[in-house]
Amino acid sequence: MNKTKIFLIILCMAPMSLFAAEPGMPLDKAPVDTTDNESLQRGAEAFVNYCLTCHGASFMRYNRHRDIGLNEAEVAEKLILTGQKPGDLMLTAMRKNEGEEWLGVEPPDLSVIARAKGADWLYTYLRAFYRDETTVPGWNNLVFDRVAMPHVLYELQGEQKLVVKTAGGKEVKSLELVKPGLMTASEYDQFVADLVNYMVYLGEPAANDRKRLGIMVMIFLLGMLGLTYVLYREYWKDIH
Template identity: 75%
Template sequence: MKNIIIAIFILCMAPVSLLAAELGIALDKAPVDITDNASLQRGAETFVNYCLTCHGASFMRYNRHRDIGLSNEQILDKLIYTGQKVGDLMQSAMRKKEGEEWFGVVPPDLSVIARSRGADWLYTYLRTFYRDDATATGWNNLIFDRVAMPHVLYQLQGEQELVVKTSDKGEQKSLSLQKPGNLTVAEYDKFVGDLVNYLVYLGEPHANTRKELGFMVMIFLLGMLVLSYALKKEYWKDIH
């Protein structure tokens, strides 16, 4: 049974591991903390300003952001710009046909993208765009070759270029910042970290509640265990 569990775990992790091995690039660790409401609020604002135009989050309603400390008035002020209501789903403003015509593929819904790709992959992906005149958009990505998505955050990060070094171990790819953006490297990493943190939250908005409930259930079960043991001793004390 133990071997079967290990095999399943390896198979589940294989796509990410093989991707990193194939590209020779290690994924950076994403600073995920879905209990940090301030980070989630910043990530939510980034999402609606930079992502929601093309990508929807159709499993999420705006009013769910009350769980991360926003009031209905703040949700209307900070997250809704298209006349939608607080109880509406977070639908993309772009039509699927338009997205396919412009990018060659329909931009995916991002409701569960963090559960699909993984937080580390998203964190690395959003920080490894570089200029490439051979692509339709003029952009490419270190871990997603010939990606259809342009670098919508380039004004913040700046423009990077690909550096390829050849050695006995083969080609080693890295990026060099050629034109600084409006944010420093550290500031941009934090900016992307907040966005990825929000995307993780988006995949399971009730995760914190689930964990709190699980903790309380475990405390209850441990208490019942103690009481059950005491009751057992009371019933059997004359026999033992």
């Protein structure tokens, strides 16, 4: 194997190793169902209200939300908050230099964040913020230590504090709610589930169509296999 091939293999494996090595608490299972249009619609509204200010989704157009059951009037009413047109891309209003100045780093585009990090990672991350006055934004996260992003959903979830206990000679970290938010814990979990479900959809809006087409193709091929076998038997019956 030449050096070029070795380099390409290492390059492809690097992102996976970085994600696998990232410290944090065990990930919770995200209740993802991209066939649930009502959940996707709620997630889309949450995304434009709480995420799109800083993060873009530059691979997605507003009018693509017709695929999840919204008509053009509903798209304009519920999702377009900045005077854009239905055919426009979902771009953030924050400039690169503004993000670097306010947060220390440019907020990433979220078009394929669910494919890069995984739904379980996002679901756990958005529920794992806690107050930490030693950081610049005043927040920290059990999944992403010293993250630059502030907890933009704290009014909904409330404020949590870090609790560290020692068990078996090891530190065990957990979170305790010290200031309730506008939502109960179960309501906030459902809110985050809808948001993560939408971000999974955002990574590949045509995924459901692709899966349906794949099933139809497999059924067609199995049907053709049966017909081919019948034709084979009919063709060779006199010979055998």
